[in-house]
Amino acid sequence: MISINGVEIITESKKTPLYDAHINLGAKMVDFAGFFMPVQYESIIKEHNAVRTNAGIFDISHMGEFLLEGEDIFPFLQFVMINDLNLLEPSKGQYSCMCYENGTVVDDLVYYEETPQRFRMIVNASNVEKDFKWLNNHIGDWNVKITDLSYQRARIAFQGPKADELLQTIVDTDLSEINRFYFRHCKLNDLPIFIARTGYTGEKGFELSMDNEYASTVWNSLMELGAKPAGLGARDSLRLEASYSLYGHEINDKITPIEAGLFWLVKPKEGIDYIGKEVLLEQKSKGTNRTLVGLSLIDRGIIRQDYKIYKDGNEIGFVTSGGFSPTLQKTIGLGLIKKEFKEIDTEIQIEIRDKLLKGLVSSTPFFRNV
Amino acid sequence: MDYNLREDIKYTASHEWVRVDGDIGVVGITSYAQHQLGDIVFIELPNIGLVLEKGSNVAEIESVKAVGDLQMPVSGEIIEVNKALEGTPEMVNSSPFDDGWILKIKIKHSDELGTLLSIEEYKKIIESEGH
Numbered sequence: 001m002i003s004i005n006g007v008e009i010i011t012e013s014k015k016t017p018l019y020d021a022h023i024n025l026g027a028k029m030v031d032f033a034g035f036f037m038p039v040q041y042e043s044i045i046k047e048h049n050a051v052r053t054n055a056g057i058f059d060i061s062h063m064g065e066f067l068l069e070g071e072d073i074f075p076f077l078q079f080v081m082i083n084d085l086n087l088l089e090p091s092k093g094q095y096s097c098m099c100y101e102n103g104t105v106v107d108d109l110v111y112y113e114e115t116p117q118r119f120r121m122i123v124n125a126s127n128v129e130k131d132f133k134w135l136n137n138h139i140g141d142w143n144v145k146i147t148d149l150s151y152q153r154a155r156i157a158f159q160g161p162k163a164d165e166l167l168q169t170i171v172d173t174d175l176s177e178i179n180r181f182y183f184r185h186c187k188l189n190d191l192p193i194f195i196a197r198t199g200y201t202g203e204k205g206f207e208l209s210m211d212n213e214y215a216s217t218v219w220n221s222l223m224e225l226g227a228k229p230a231g232l233g234a235r236d237s238l239r240l241e242a243s244y245s246l247y248g249h250e251i252n253d254k255i256t257p258i259e260a261g262l263f264w265l266v267k268p269k270e271g272i273d274y275i276g277k278e279v280l281l282e283q284k285s286k287g288t289n290r291t292l293v294g295l296s297l298i299d300r301g302i303i304r305q306d307y308k309i310y311k312d313g314n315e316i317g318f319v320t321s322g323g324f325s326p327t328l329q330k331t332i333g334l335g336l337i338k339k340e341f342k343e344i345d346t347e348i349q350i351e352i353r354d355k356l357l358k359g360l361v362s363s364t365p366f367f368r369n370v
Numbered sequence: 371m372d373y374n375l376r377e378d379i380k381y382t383a384s385h386e387w388v389r390v391d392g393d394i395g396v397v398g399i400t401s402y403a404q405h406q407l408g409d410i411v412f413i414e415l416p417n418i419g420l421v422l423e424k425g426s427n428v429a430e431i432e433s434v435k436a437v438g439d440l441q442m443p444v445s446g447e448i449i450e451v452n453k454a455l456e457g458t459p460e461m462v463n464s465s466p467f468d469d470g471w472i473l474k475i476k477i478k479h480s481d482e483l484g485t486l487l488s489i490e491e492y493k494k495i496i497e498s499e500g501h
Contacts (some may be wrong), residue, residue, distance in 0.1 A: 044434040045409045302432040324411035
């Protein structure tokens, strides 16, 4: 009777360096982007609430990590990224998208400037190979070398209102000096670690990267501080409340960042050509026919990705993400709809198993604590 | 793993249970099924009076991450649903065999009861799923 949203266990799935830790914790494992990953340990809702009230840890080692080195990183990334690297400085990271010429999205990602000649980039698990090829295919004559560190390094997100206070007790740097989106290389219980003040939960917290050999020691140290292991289920419900875009849902190779509401990411970068620039700047100034909105339900039910959205009998769009919000105790979602219906509190209908349920266009984010 | 199976009820291969009393059956999902689904947040209950054949989908069980169908363990008419689940669907997690019952049916063909599984037969199904 049970299908976990089409997710099946595939025996060839890769294991992260924390695989044994998840098994020992009794996690329910699923295949996600080719990796055995914990969808939950004990309860998605308990894990979600732990991150909102205390602190949680997530294995995000399935995500990709590239090292970029060379003299020409700046002009290269200005060409392939839509955000503006003039806003970046050493020790700082930046969220951006790589787009196709038509403005749709290759991937969304974060890169961190260690020095002008050395950047670290974190990409979506499902897009690692595609991104590596895409980046390399656009290097041309620029002096840039990209190394895929995805399988040499592990990544852990440590998120929650207590993350600062707890992590401070085991690192040799003053975390209060690291502002949002900044990072440092330092020591965690004498192990070399990369710590960035970034996250995907709508809470304060950090994302850590380390050599594979240190992963389980770091994981156990964070658990000893009282952080609750949290799986992909909680990661998704937290990011949906915070209304962060997820590749394959709100953005993909058929949706542009402007349609997804990421106006602020599309920069004019005057005098600089970048892939997708023409389409995206035109969309930014003239608007698009469809736009991403928040959704809530008046009737009772749960909405899921791809459910159709109607207004007075006419199909006007589809749900990109949906689910139950443990924080708000109600059904929430995001959907891409025709722009004329985007006003907050517009009544819409969502088709769930052949029934039309009443809902509303709602403001986003639903919840954020950062 | 111990799934708290009961001796006094019958099971299906699709993880429903039914407690039979005369021609009335009380139906729910097993502890194994609720564990597989995870935190249950909504149950779409059927209308009273609906008559359905064995194996038909009769209710949808939504957890945070998954959707499960409740199938009719035998043919019958829906005579009652557990209204308490509208406010507290998580009772199916906490008490799948008692307070978390889902619906009551009037059994149409008593000979279909022979197709239901005993506790030993159902245990084999769970074990064959590798959990």
